[in-house]
Amino acid sequence: MTAPAARRGRPRSEDADERILQAAHELLLQRGYDRFAMDEAAVRAGVAKTTLYRRWPTKDHLLVALVAKIQDEVPVADTGDVRRDLVVYLTAVAGGLNRMRRVGRTAGDDPSAGVVAELVAAAARHPDVGEAVRALFARRNTLPLALLDRARERGELRADSSSAVLFDQLAGALYYRLLVTGEPIGPAYVAELVDQVLAGAGTATPNPERT
Known part of the structure; x- marks a missing residue:
């Protein structure tokens, strides 16, 4: 040998x-x-x-890795209640986005998408950074997508619902507020967003606080 x-x-x-x-x-x-x-x-x-x-050859590559690490620290729990699990997970994601929004800014500054917007711009400018960003989200999104898949198997979601489309609606709304409108993305908004999306899937349980 x-x-x-x-x-x-x-x-x-x-x-x-x-x-x-x-x-x-x-x-x-x-x-x-x-x-x-x-x-x-x-x-x-x-x-x-x-x-x-x-x-990491550039700061964009390094910050993509940092965002990946931060995202990996956000747990995706499956307690058997898809609404509660989505609200908890997306509230944590929104909290992270809000922290990134405030990075490097003072209290008197205008609302900004901050680091996230810079990384989106870098992804558009540099193909390798864009590939890293897409790989980051593809890997991380397997967890909430699996959560939605299991909820469908339990009958919490319609059999013909698409986990990918549902998650696009949820995550897309957060990033739209962050990158485009600058509107707040606090816990109340997240809860309402989840209720509206699940209502579209035909299985939402009304929020007792609002009803």
């Missing part, structure tokens, strides 16, 4: 990745997108600049 071929290069350090993403998060909250500096993120993380750029 021959010995296995040695792997070329040094293995990627998960600890370095974590420190870089943590430093990037802190820097983003303090400076915002425009004043975010890759070199400063490397210094804060205690890694060489070459280490950072080897992993």
